[in-house]
Amino acid sequence: MKIFHLSDLHIGKQLHHYSLLAEQKHILKQIVELAEKEMPDAVVIAGDIFDVPVPSAEAVALFDDFLSSLNDITPRIPVLLIAGNHDSAKRIDFASSILAKHDVYIAGMPPTQPEEQVKKVTLADEFGEVDFYLLPFVKPGYVRKLFADEIKSYDMAVKKVLEREKIDTSRRNVLISHQFYTASGKEPETCDSEIRMVGGIENVDTAVLEPFDYAALGHIHKAQKIGKEQYRYCGTPLPYSVSEAETEKSITVVELGEKGSSPKISRLPLKPLRQVRKLTGELEEILAAATEDMRGDFVSITLTDEVEAYHPKERLEANFDRILEIRIDNARTRKILEFSEEPLGDLSPYGAFCAFFKDMNGRELTEEEDMMLKEVLQAETEAEE
Ligand SMILES: [Mn+2]
Structure with a gap:
């Protein structure tokens, strides 16, 4: 079974105030052409379809156009997609039951109620069936009603949600997920276009991926494996920050063989409209x-x-x-930078400003300037009280 693994399209994203819609239109068209040529058995999009929860009409129209073009290919290629942290779960879910009739499978939310399960889609090839688990971005709060215990972390949330699925490991299983995965504390390589995470609270250890023959991951914008060969971030289809300048973007192509064999993984390069x-x-x-x-x-x-x-x-x-x-x-400018990185220690605002002034101007404050500074600081203190 051949799978096109995509994620983090971020449709509608801007790069330093430049709209990227033309670039995105160009790259999505290229993906459709590559699908026509390669005829994968499924196209998987692992979250962050749009850049913001309420995307512009143009962004929605562009994604609509992409899905319809993919859907026009015969024989039809199923599309499986999940919401990422940038997407609105409810908006992504819109019309999902009608779309399922057209082999477009969408999961906006993980299970939130005891009677709900992770959305599962089963596809088949010459080796039998493959179960795809569509797990949208999970926050501990989303899944707290499913468990008696308090869900204390992202890691615990994802782990418990997957355990609850009682995955049959004698079958071939693929997970589609959008989280910050780490392998025994080792973090993936990030870019400047991701939202910075603080203090590792969002980490989910790759140990939870054990039941899966392939994990199609989204969230990290650089293509890479994490932990094992078959646990993969495919990265964005376009460079979305200066830190990604001149890096090659691609579709990750996965070929699943018989149960127990290692999947064949390769990358199909994408050529952007502009570098x-x-x-x-x-x-x-x-x-x-x-x-x-x-x-x-x-x-x-x-x-x-x-x-x-x-x-x-x-x-x-x-x-x-x-x-x-x-x-x-x-x-x-390097001198200024060096200065700004020097710890100020316990300097008072007055001391810090005097040091800064001296560094910028190469002299001490005059008596008059010194008085002005003290007046300003005095007024500040009074305003705060
Ligand atoms: Mn993203």
Whole structure:
């Protein structure tokens, strides 16, 4: 059984205020063409379909178009998808019972009531049946009514929800899930486009994936395995941050053979409409290296000129249509950065400002400035009381 594993489409996402709808339309079309060519037995989307819980009309229309184009392929390819943490479970679930008649299977919410189970879809190939478990993003609070014990963590929530399914491990099982999986404490490699997680509270250990022959995971934006070869994040179909500049995005293709055999896993590269590039150097070097090919790309520029360059913004804009940011990295800015990273210790606001002023201006405050500063701080303190 051949599976296309996708996740984190984030339809409607912007990159530094640039709409990515044209890029997303282009990449979704490419995915449909690859499906026509490769004819997988299923397309799996492991959450974060949209970038926000209430997506724009254009974003919804684009996803609708993608599903219909996939559905037009004959023989029909089933699509299995779940909600991620960016999606609204209820909105994703809209029309799901009608869509199921068209082989589009959607799970918006994990079970929340004692009589509910994880949505299961069974598909078959020459080796028999495969059970797909569609587990949308789980928070401990969503599933608390299912258990007598208090659900104290994400790990416990996912573990108990899966145990409750009494999965028959003599069958072939695939999990579709959207969580922050770690392997005995080892974290996956992240990018700047994911929401930062604090203190590891969202971690779910890959031990819970044991009953599955393949785990199609979403949430992490870089393609990688976690724990075992067959536990995979497929990553986003497009670069969604400067940290993903010039990294190759892909569809993860999984071929499940007989029960007990290791699945064959490969990656089908996706070619974006525009690249995300990171350019570093002196203004003149960057301008000299700019080609007509790069004009439309999204560029993050770091200027290293020690002497302030002449009209850098205007000159860069004449060569690049989509500038994400222009940073300056020279001795002066590095000094500022170094200073900001130095612990302030127990300096009072007054002491901290004096040190900052000296560093920026290379001198102490004059008597008059010192008095002004004290007045401002005094007024602040009074306002707080
Ligand atoms: Mn995501």
